[in-house]
Amino acid sequence: MERLHAQHDWVDIETNEGLSLFPVNCVFRDSQLNQRHFHSHFGYELYFCMQGNGSFIAGDRLHTLERATLTIVRPMVLHHSKPDNRIPFHRFVLAVEESYLQRLFGDDEGEYEELNVNENANQFRSLAQWIAKTDQDSCHLQLNPLQMLKAKATLEQLAQEIMKKQSHFPMMVKSLMLQLFADLGRFHLESNKLRNESEGLKQLVERMLNYLITHYQETISLNRLCRQFSISRSYMYQIFKQYTGTTMNEFLVAYRINKAKDLLHNIADPITEIAISVGFNDISHFCHTFKRQTGVTPSQYRVKQASF
Numbered sequence: 001m002e003r004l005h006a007q008h009d010w011v012d013i014e015t016n017e018g019l020s021l022f023p024v025n026c027v028f029r030d031s032q033l034n035q036r037h038f039h040s041h042f043g044y045e046l047y048f049c050m051q052g053n054g055s056f057i058a059g060d061r062l063h064t065l066e067r068a069t070l071t072i073v074r075p076m077v078l079h080h081s082k083p084d085n086r087i088p089f090h091r092f093v094l095a096v097e098e099s100y101l102q103r104l105f106g107d108d109e110g111e112y113e114e115l116n117v118n119e120n121a122n123q124f125r126s127l128a129q130w131i132a133k134t135d136q137d138s139c140h141l142q143l144n145p146l147q148m149l150k151a152k153a154t155l156e157q158l159a160q161e162i163m164k165k166q167s168h169f170p171m172m173v174k175s176l177m178l179q180l181f182a183d184l185g186r187f188h189l190e191s192n193k194l195r196n197e198s199e200g201l202k203q204l205v206e207r208m209l210n211y212l213i214t215h216y217q218e219t220i221s222l223n224r225l226c227r228q229f230s231i232s233r234s235y236m237y238q239i240f241k242q243y244t245g246t247t248m249n250e251f252l253v254a255y256r257i258n259k260a261k262d263l264l265h266n267i268a269d270p271i272t273e274i275a276i277s278v279g280f281n282d283i284s285h286f287c288h289t290f291k292r293q294t295g296v297t298p299s300q301y302r303v304k305q306a307s308f
Contacts (some may be wrong), residue, residue, distance in 0.1 A: 028159055042076065048070050131187075257294070
């Protein structure tokens with residue numbers, strides 16, 4: 001989708017004039033919105049929601065506003081926040097002039113060489129690329145409570161420095177900006193790590209499901225499963241329950257009974273043979289489990305299905 005371009009009437013002149021005087025502006029707001037319509041401005045906007053909820057529209061993206069969210073908007077992208085006015089809405093709004101941010105990130109390759117810390121430089125470049133994604137109007141990050149408290153402390157200092165403008169305040173602002181973006185870089189990496197870990201666990205649970213479905217006719221013990229997936233019984237139980245809402249045994253029993261129902265309906269084999277074929281070695285246990293799951297015995301189920 002093409003990026004939405006701002007119309008002249010929607011340009012935020014106040015923010016543009018402020019950034020022309022000093023390249024960073026940071027304010028805390030707990031009042032009703034001053035900007036009630038779409039607007040755009042030069043420089044990046046970092047919108048930290050401290051309390052409240054609603055939605056934030058930036059170009060062609062719709063983000064959720066809630067406590068501890070950060071939305072970053074690219075320069076001259078139309079955007080508008082729409083909070084729920086029934087509850088308090090607190091936020092920090094940080095505007096940063098584009099070239100200042102580029103210098104802060106050390107966009108020049110030569111600066112990375114002089115630093116001689118390739119890993120840190122690459123991580124900082126990665127943060128810059130995340131914030132300044134050329135193919136997106138905005139990006140969004142959910143912070144945890146501790147991360148938001150850390151960011152809040154820096155933002156409060158930043159707002160005070162810009163408001164008071166004491167001696168050497170540009171240097172203090174730069175120091176605080178570096179601290180803020182270094183923290184954001186760490187938060188972003190932690191978020192990616194958690195996302196990757198979550199995806200890895202999801203794939204592990206899918207492998208477990210596949211294994212149970214493939215071997216449902218066999219006797220499957222917990223020890224066998226632990227050896228198969230090289231994890232402890234407690235951890236296996238925890239992650240399977242977390243992702244499926246049921247235990248492995250409950251899933252296996254449900255799958256076996258479902259297979260038995262299909263066989264009872266479609267073939268005339270004795271119930272004992274059907275029980276064995278779906279993984280039950282004890283006919284009494286099979287009949288008891290079948291009735292508990294379906295409300296009828298296997299024989300009653302077969303008769304009922306034959307009448308349809």
